[in-house]
Amino acid sequence: MTPINQLAEPWRSLPERLRARGLRWTPQREAVVSVVAGSDGHLTGAELVERCRSADPRTTPSTVYRTLDALEAMGLVQHGHGADGREEYHVQPAGEHGHRYCAHCGKHWDIDPTSAAGAAIIEAFRPDGFIVDLSHVTIVGRCNGCT
Amino acid sequence: MTPINQLAEPWRSLPERLRARGLRWTPQREAVVSVVAGSDGHLTGAELVERCRSADPRTTPSTVYRTLDALEAMGLVQHGHGADGREEYHVQPAGEHGHRYCAHCGKHWDIDPTSAAGAAIIEAFRPDGFIVDLSHVTIVGRCNGCT
DNA sequence: ATTAATGCAAACGGTTTGCACTACT
DNA sequence: AGTAGTGCAAACCGTTTGCATTAAT
Numbered sequence: 308m309t310p311i312n313q314l315a316e317p318w319r320s321l322p323e324r325l326r327a328r329g330l331r332w333t334p335q336r337e338a339v340v341s342v343v344a345g346s347d348g349h350l351t352g353a354e355l356v357e358r359c360r361s362a363d364p365r366t367t368p369s370t371v372y373r374t375l376d377a378l379e380a381m382g383l384v385q386h387g388h389g390a391d392g393r394e395e396y397h398v399q400p401a402g403e404h405g406h407r408y409c410a411h412c413g414k415h416w417d418i419d420p421t422s423a424a425g426a427a428i429i430e431a432f433r434p435d436g437f438i439v440d441l442s443h444v445t446i447v448g449r450c451n452g453c454t
Numbered sequence: 455m456t457p458i459n460q461l462a463e464p465w466r467s468l469p470e471r472l473r474a475r476g477l478r479w480t481p482q483r484e485a486v487v488s489v490v491a492g493s494d495g496h497l498t499g500a501e502l503v504e505r506c507r508s509a510d511p512r513t514t515p516s517t518v519y520r521t522l523d524a525l526e527a528m529g530l531v532q533h534g535h536g537a538d539g540r541e542e543y544h545v546q547p548a549g550e551h552g553h554r555y556c557a558h559c560g561k562h563w564d565i566d567p568t569s570a571a572g573a574a575i576i577e578a579f580r581p582d583g584f585i586v587d588l589s590h591v592t593i594v595g596r597c598n599g600c601t
Numbered sequence: 602a603t604t605a606a607t608g609c610a611a612a613c614g615g616t617t618t619g620c621a622c623t624a625c626t
Numbered sequence: 627a628g629t630a631g632t633g634c635a636a637a638c639c640g641t642t643t644g645c646a647t648t649a650a651t
Contacts, residue, residue, distance in 0.1 A: 326650095331605055333605090369608070369641090374606095394640080407579070428593070434570070436597070436601075437554070440596070443557075443594035446579065448584050477631090478626070478631065482631080500616085515616070516616090516618080516632080520631075524631095605649090606648080612641105612642080614640100614641090615639095616639090618635100618637070622631105623632065624632090626628085
């Protein structure tokens with residue numbers, strides 16, 4: 308996909324920031340990162356492995372997961388868990404957000420902290436002094452069209 | 455654990471209700487059910503397997519999971535997913551409820567639909583015509599004492 | 602030259618499946 | 627007798643690990 312140096316921040320400067328931490332920038336990481344950066348904001352580990360493999364069949368799962376760890380350490384992605392319990396990675400520029408799935412049709416929506424619903428969830432637990440991590444929130448139910 | 459016929463409804467009548475559906479009541483199912491009925495309202499599949507094994511080491515995972523399927527079909531349990539993504543089974547008498555975990559200390563609370571927080575979540579999506587299944591809701595964050 | 606990252610293969614944990622056998626109805 | 631449920635073992639899927647090799651610094 309798009310080479311790293313054509314991407315906007317925070318991706319463009321990633322190689323340097325990795326090096327600053329004593330980590331390294333490799334062709335494999337570039338491949339993984341370009342897929343992540345070109346995603347819609349969330350992917351499961353398995354999805355990413357698959358997309359990387361179709362870009363380059365030589366990609367191995369371990370490299371992908373290790374790269375995800377590095378990206379998480381850099382604060383560029385954050386992991387949560389989807390409706391089926393898989394590891395789900397949220398890409399940072401999209402901001403911390405949760406997910407909402409229709410159990411019937413599978414449709415899904417983001418839950419943004421600035422939306423009414425997102426704010427309501429955060430507020431719901433504030434009286435207890437509990438700070439909700441919205442990126443781990445998954446709401447499952449039945450949507451409008453699936454009644 | 456407690457034999458089935460010493461339990462309250464809805465467990466006591468379970469054998470008959472299974473039979474009414476053409477399903478069967480077996481010693482293995484009694485063993486699993488007595489553990490489920492004696493639980494605090496939620497267990498993961500793996501937890502249940504383990505508890506059954508310690509009651510009777512001959513228990514096999516397949517039997518446990520198949521029994522859970524049967525119990526779910528009877529509406530006695532309902533599955534969701536916990537903070538780590540495992541299958542989590544909610545025992546019915548406790549009512550449909552979600553869970554809330556502190557990512558730091560691991561403490562956990564139920565989210566009851568009648569509580570302010572539970573209601574807030576349900577209400578949050580009502581404007582969209584979306585019916586939240588609270589038993590699938592897991593809120594992760596940081597609690598009061600872990601600031 | 603140092604040491605982080607890779608690729609492989611093998612292991613993991615939780616769950617599911619195929620199949621011949623058992624036992625509930 | 628009929629068929630649902632069992633137990634075993636093996637397969638599954640997504641993820642993680644050990645280890646010798648490669649390559650970024």
